[in-house]
Amino acid sequence: MTEADPAKTPALRLQGVRKNYGQVVAVAGVDLVVDEGEFFTLLGPSGSGKTTLLRLIAGFERPDAGRIELGGRDVTSVPPHLRDTNTVFQDYALFPHMSVADNIGYGLRVKGVAKPARERRVQRALQMVRLEGLGLRRPNQLSGGQRQRVALARAVVNEPEVLLLDEPLGALDLKLRQEMQIELKQIQKDVGITFVYVTHDQEEALTMSDRLAVLANGQIEQIGSPVDVYERPATEFVAGFIGISNVLTRDGVRFVVRPEKIRMLAEGEEADPGMTVELGRVEEVIYVGMNTRYVVHLDRGEQLVAVRQNMDALGDAQKFEGRPVRLAWTPDHTFVLE
Amino acid sequence: MTVEAVGRPRPKPGGAVANPSIFWRIPWLRTAILLAPPLTWFVAIYLASLALLLVTAFWTIDPFTTRVVQSWSLDNFQQIVNEPTYLRIIGRTVLMAALVTMTDALIAFPFAYYMARVASRRVQTALFAAVLLPLWASYLARLYAWILILNHSGVLNWSLQSVGLPAANVAYSDVAVWIVFSYIWLPFMIIPAYAALERIPDSLLEAAADLGARRWRTVRDVVLPLALPGVAAGSIFTFSLTLGDYITPVLIGGGTSFIGNVVYSSIGIANNVPFAAALAMVPIAIMALYLIGAKRLGAFEAL
Numbered sequence: 001m002t003e004a005d006p007a008k009t010p011a012l013r014l015q016g017v018r019k020n021y022g023q024v025v026a027v028a029g030v031d032l033v034v035d036e037g038e039f040f041t042l043l044g045p046s047g048s049g050k051t052t053l054l055r056l057i058a059g060f061e062r063p064d065a066g067r068i069e070l071g072g073r074d075v076t077s078v079p080p081h082l083r084d085t086n087t088v089f090q091d092y093a094l095f096p097h098m099s100v101a102d103n104i105g106y107g108l109r110v111k112g113v114a115k116p117a118r119e120r121r122v123q124r125a126l127q128m129v130r131l132e133g134l135g136l137r138r139p140n141q142l143s144g145g146q147r148q149r150v151a152l153a154r155a156v157v158n159e160p161e162v163l164l165l166d167e168p169l170g171a172l173d174l175k176l177r178q179e180m181q182i183e184l185k186q187i188q189k190d191v192g193i194t195f196v197y198v199t200h201d202q203e204e205a206l207t208m209s210d211r212l213a214v215l216a217n218g219q220i221e222q223i224g225s226p227v228d229v230y231e232r233p234a235t236e237f238v239a240g241f242i243g244i245s246n247v248l249t250r251d252g253v254r255f256v257v258r259p260e261k262i263r264m265l266a267e268g269e270e271a272d273p274g275m276t277v278e279l280g281r282v283e284e285v286i287y288v289g290m291n292t293r294y295v296v297h298l299d300r301g302e303q304l305v306a307v308r309q310n311m312d313a314l315g316d317a318q319k320f321e322g323r324p325v326r327l328a329w330t331p332d333h334t335f336v337l338e
Numbered sequence: 339m340t341v342e343a344v345g346r347p348r349p350k351p352g353g354a355v356a357n358p359s360i361f362w363r364i365p366w367l368r369t370a371i372l373l374a375p376p377l378t379w380f381v382a383i384y385l386a387s388l389a390l391l392l393v394t395a396f397w398t399i400d401p402f403t404t405r406v407v408q409s410w411s412l413d414n415f416q417q418i419v420n421e422p423t424y425l426r427i428i429g430r431t432v433l434m435a436a437l438v439t440m441t442d443a444l445i446a447f448p449f450a451y452y453m454a455r456v457a458s459r460r461v462q463t464a465l466f467a468a469v470l471l472p473l474w475a476s477y478l479a480r481l482y483a484w485i486l487i488l489n490h491s492g493v494l495n496w497s498l499q500s501v502g503l504p505a506a507n508v509a510y511s512d513v514a515v516w517i518v519f520s521y522i523w524l525p526f527m528i529i530p531a532y533a534a535l536e537r538i539p540d541s542l543l544e545a546a547a548d549l550g551a552r553r554w555r556t557v558r559d560v561v562l563p564l565a566l567p568g569v570a571a572g573s574i575f576t577f578s579l580t581l582g583d584y585i586t587p588v589l590i591g592g593g594t595s596f597i598g599n600v601v602y603s604s605i606g607i608a609n610n611v612p613f614a615a616a617l618a619m620v621p622i623a624i625m626a627l628y629l630i631g632a633k634r635l636g637a638f639e640a641l
Contacts, residue, residue: 060544080547087548093541097563106559107549158549 009072011036011194012057012162017066019052019218026052028218029066034162034196034211039188041197043205044215045241050198051090053215054164057196059083071161081110086155088165092147094139100150101126101135107158125153128187145176152184156191165197169204181207202242206230214238236337244293246304247337254337261333262306264294264325271328278327280304282320292317296325388622395616404609414616424600428620431597434516435580439573441520442527447569450531451561455538469525477522481589484518485509488590510592518590519580526579527572534568535561570637577628581621597621 012034019027027049034040042050055061057068059080068076075083086107094103102109105122113121126132129149139147148168155163168184169177185208188195199205205212206226214221214229214237222234233239236247239256246257263271271277283303284295287310294306294317306327308317361368395414398407418424453465472480487493488509495505508514538561546556584598597620604614632638 058544058548060547080544081550081552085548087545089541089545091539091541093539093545095542095545095560106546106551110550110555154549 008036010034010069011038011071012040012196013067013069013072014053014057015067015069017053017056017063017068019049019056019061019063025218027056027063030218030220032213032220032223034194037192037194039185039195039197039208039210041199041205041209041212042215043199043202043212043242045200047217048215049218050200050215051166052218054087054166054196054198057162058085058087058164084161085164086158086160088148088151088155088163088168090166090168090170092139092151094147094150094154096139098138099135100131100137100139100142103139103150104135104154104157106154111158121157125157128156128190129153144171145180148172148180152187156187156193159191160193162194162196165195167199168197169199169201177204184208206242214241216241232335239335239337244305244307246302248298248302248304255334256337257304257329257334259293259305259307261329262304263328264306264308265328271326272330275328275330279324280327281324282322285317285321287317294320294325296327298327391615391618394612395619397612397615399610399612406612414613417613418617418620424617427595427600428597430512430594431581431621432624434512434519434596435577437516438519438523438580439527439576441516442524442576443531443569443573445520445524446527446531446572447565450528450535450565450568451557453528454532454535469528473525477585478589480522481518481586484514484521484590488514488517510590512591512594515587515591515594515596518586519583522586523576523579526575527569530568530571530575531565532568534565534571538564567636567639570632570635574629574632574637578621578625581624 010033012032014030014032017027017030017032018025030049030053042053044050052061056063057070059075059078059082063076066076067074070084095106098106101119101122104125105118108118108121122135123132126135129152131146131149131153134142134146139150142150148171151168152165155165165184169180172180181204184195197205197208206229209226211223211225212229213223216237222229222238224232229238230242233242233245233256236254236256239245239247244259246259246262248255248257263275265271265277278298278300280296280298282294283297286293286295289310291307291309294308295303296306297303304327310317394406396410396412398409398411398413399405400407418428449465453462457465485492489495490505490507490509492509494508498505508517542560542564543556546560547553551559582598584596584602587594587596587599588602597617601614601617604610604617
């Protein structure tokens with residue numbers, strides 16, 4: 001599913017949203033539709049406007065132009081405390097003077113949910129993020145990963161129309177981040193709340209999203225499913241930002257070939273019929289554990305990167321350094337840049 | 339310290355530390371040398387004088403010769419406890435200190451909130467100057483300024499009469515003492531309250547709004563509890579300074595006694611230093627209790 005379903009009322013709709021800070025254009029006219037129950041990611045480098053966009057949706061900033069709708073209702077000039085959104089902040093923003101349970105229950109308390117119901121929902125939220133029994137702790141008695149879960153529970157427990165997450169895993173180490181990616185995705189599926197997720201980590205975006213928007217300079221470069229965006233990037237920026245891209249120009253056509261689609265032919269090995277073959281010289285061999293990257297300087301000028309799984313590298317990859325190689329790929333696996 | 343931190347080591351001009359590696363070989367030496375002068379001063383002058391005060395409090399004076407009798411007795415303390423006058427004075431002083439502290443907290447909090455979270459950088463600087471500037475002026479000059487304001491024919495009554503209100507008779511009264519104390523110690527409350535408020539991350543306020551809290555609800559649930567340690571830290575100053583001051587009650591007050599001016603007159607008029615010492619122990623004891631309470635509120639982390 002690459003297009004939002006027009007028949008349903010979308011959870012979130014942005015129309016021509018702009019935001020300037022003085023002379024700096026943070027968001028330069030964004031149109032976006034996010035479906036009910038979707039895991040939608042805003043992906044972009046720092047300064048691309050993704051966090052500003054999230055803050056506009058939450059209501060912390062007011063757009064200079066454009067319209068923001070939540071569940072079909074225009075909320076462009078509605079303050080954050082009246083919007084049906086909740087945010088998981090990058091620094092978690094847990095209240096240090098409240099217990100974990102009070103943090104999670106704060107939104108319900110403000111809304112006037114009676115104590116027994118509130119406590120029940122807080123307990124369920126604690127279970128959901130696997131923090132049973134830690135309700136009486138203070139945030140500073142928790143680890144980074146646990147705090148992250150509390151921040152998530154504090155937002156999810158309110159069952160908002162849209163849940164906004166601002167690089168929530170940014171402060172965690174790689175291992176924990178990967179675990180939390182899977183867990184977050186699972187929680188999103190279970191509760192069925194629409195997630196709008198901001199990250200600069202392309203792998204994270206590809207792993208978790210139903211659809212994602214790639215942002216650069218305050219504008220959307222491409223919206224699509226992870227497969228779309230990776231296999232058929234719309235612009236050179238998208239191609240370069242997501243994964244490693246080798247941009248080549250042949251016969252006046254600029255196109256991209258992904259490193260994993262390139263085959264390094266062994267001596268005497270023939271390329272399959274229909275494959276493009278180019279000659280080059282290996283400049284550098286980079287061992288990255290799961291695979292090995294070969295930086296190849298083509299005889300026709302460009303430099304490109306080829307990747308081989310290490311199941312056939314046998315640890316002897318270094319011997320290729322400086323050697324001439326033949327690279328082959330199927331034209332179907334390349335994509336042309338306009 | 340900073341000199342050593344910059345660039346390559348430079349030759350030391352002679353002396354006991356000619357070999358620079360001595361600090362490396364004996365790690366505690368640097369700390370010892372650094373701390374020795376202030377520690378000596380602190381122990382010899384500050385703690386020793388406090389100890390002397392404590393010792394003197396157990397002495398008495400000969401009522402005929404007014405000479406100090408250096409024999410141990412609890413007479414002074416018994417006198418303080420048994421005479422209702424002194425208990426009243428202590429009660430009045432503590433009440434005044436509490437009133438001044440509360441007044442300052444009530445004035446300082448919104449002021450510090452505006453400074454820390456609302457005002458622009460430039461306004462902030464201007465307000466800082468406005469808060470600190472009075473501290474550069476002489477204490478006495480400021481007291482006399484207040485006498486001119488609160489006098490029967492002073493600025494206050496002149497202003498009240500010019501808008502058709504009856505004159506206020508606050509000059510030379512406990513009310514005047516309360517007003518002037520609150521004024522004089524206000525900066526000591528504003529600064530720590532400001533520091534505490536400034537330290538609250540914006541994201542916490544946004545999180546409260548995000549969870550549905552209006553502005554006032556956010557102030558009540560998030561800002562106030564997090565600023566409380568700062569206000570408690572400020573109250574240590576306002577409370578203790580009021581507890582010990584003797585000039586303001588004498589110059590501004592209407593003749594009612596506070597601990598400070600009773601201590602003063604015990605020395606200056608009655609020449610009874612041991613009794614003055616015993617009475618001076620009272621605010622010290624009260625402050626010790628107060629500090630324990632303030633520590634519970636996290637005031638020391640906010641300093």
